[in-house]
Ligand SMILES: Cc1cc2nc3c(=O)[nH]c(=O)nc-3n(C[C@H](O)[C@H](O)[C@H](O)COP(=O)(O)O)c2cc1C
């Protein structure tokens with residue numbers, strides 16, 4: 378396969394890449410002009426035909442979601458998810474800091490397509506530079522007539538505002554994000570109804586990840602057929618893979634979906650450090666099940682990772698070499714989820730806490746013989762049974778860690794202990 | 797910007813006693829209120845509640861949900877060391893926190909006796925590709941080495957303005 382020429386990350390390494398002048402000098406806002414010359418329905422159809430799927434973790438087809446909006450709703454909103462908090466993931470921060478206009482152009486096109494005149498950008502509270510970059514980009518876009526009334530003489534109006542989160546991973550979940558935008562505790566809402574039907578202040582709202590939106594201008598400019606020619610059967614287009622952990626060259630790599638995990642690790646991320654070997658890889662952020670060294674020929678696509686028993690998630694690849702303590706990995710990830718549970722539902726709040734207790738005991742060499750069975754039964758009582766998907770995500774690393782590296786857990790148990 | 801956004805937003809029908817467009821300003825208001833004392837004093841919570849037509853209990857309930865809102869005083873400088881998986885794999889996390897603990901004589905969650913510096917372990921900072929990472933107030937430190945930590949701490953201890 379020929380070397381992939383980056384599309385989403387084409388600008389980020391240019392000097393002053395965040396400035397509107399730089400963006401315009403490299404073809405910026407041409408896609409917006411083209412989109413505004415099309416009908417909104419044609420824009421939706423183009424995005425649908427491209428096969429673009431959400432990059433925030435769930436992988437829902439973007440154009441299909443846009444089609445779910447009630448056509449006769451008088452007020453619709455677009456909410457832009459810049460909450461990036463899934464451990465291992467650092468792509469959204471890069472685009473927001475280095476190429477905010479690439480996302481903003483996608484925001485304007487998406488709003489035009491769905492008929493929203495208000496877009497709300499939600500950004501993780503800790504992204505201090507990102508907040509500044511978002512605000513500056515929006516201000517400059519107003520100056521250039523890309524936002525506000527009668528955008529580029531099209532008659533389309535759009536206002537965009539920026540809203541800071543305040544340190545809660547769960548607010549990346551779309552309904553929790555809506556609660557937070559309304560000034561409430563970030564507790565998820567029950568779905569259905571989905572935000573596309575009942576969202577912000579009860580209005581139909583489309584929630585979209587920033588990487589997803591950054592794809593939209595390219596689809597409009599180069600066409601759905603071009604986009605759909607990239608990737609696999611069910612996973613189209615380029616994807617930013619965040620590679621971290623025990624590799625020589627950690628970083629963000631934009632590659633076509635379907636690129637083998639091995640190629641990402643060995644060719645792009647420079648292989649495992651110190652000439653060591655892979656023990657385990659988390660392919661899509663800490664809520665996706667682990668893979669072993671024998672599974673890394675899997676193509677990084679939604680359907681192939683699902684077939685391998687894992688998920689593409691956010692595309693955050695965490696590589697662990699042979700020296701890694703898998704009990705500690707499971708403990709650390711569980712600690713994260715327990716800390717970030719919103720606490721509203723019992724299986725997640727209490728079940729998570731109980732799992733963490735067992736994992737801490739095992740890590741300290743004080744686990745009891747029946748602790749592994751206990752962990753599995755706890756996970757079975759959480760996974761798929763919680764109010765929102767956080768609980769399920771919490772169980773994946775524990776269950777996959779136990780299934781794949783059971784010997785390590787067993788070796789740490791204190792067989793003399795009695796329950 | 798947030799406030800204007802909220803004002804322009806039409807009310808949802810039957811939204812109850814709380815004005816939803818005012819409540820939407822709550823997070824922004826809490827950020828502002830927190831700037832004064834470095835944390836949310838009971839008086840600040842009371843004022844925010846009054847301005848937005850909420851009860852202090854409602855405001856406290858929201859504030860306590862978010863880790864960036866402080867109900868207790870913190871140091872002028874808050875060192876947040878990432879304890880995420882990637883930072884741990886790259887030799888950071890507790891190792892970095894322990895190193896800083898030894899230098900400052902405080903454990904994570906504590907503040908130096910002079911009230912200047914607080915040390916915390918926090919979740920992933922989205923800098924996993926440049927791990928280990930930590931943050932001091934709004935400044936991010938990536939690819940941490942012991943030398944880099946020393947340098948950052950020296951600057952804080954000398955009392956020079958940070959960043
Ligand atoms: C616990 C949890 C956390 C999430 N965090 C994020 C996040 O930080 N950013 C994001 O874009 N999506 C996140 N999501 C996914 C969103 O709920 C939603 O699917 C996404 O924003 C939709 O946009 P997309 O279709 O463009 O991916 C999270 C989901 C869950 C369950």
Ligand code: FES
Pocket residue numbers: 464465466878879880881882883884919920921922923924927928929
């Ligand atoms: S794990 Fe430390 S920045 Fe992500």
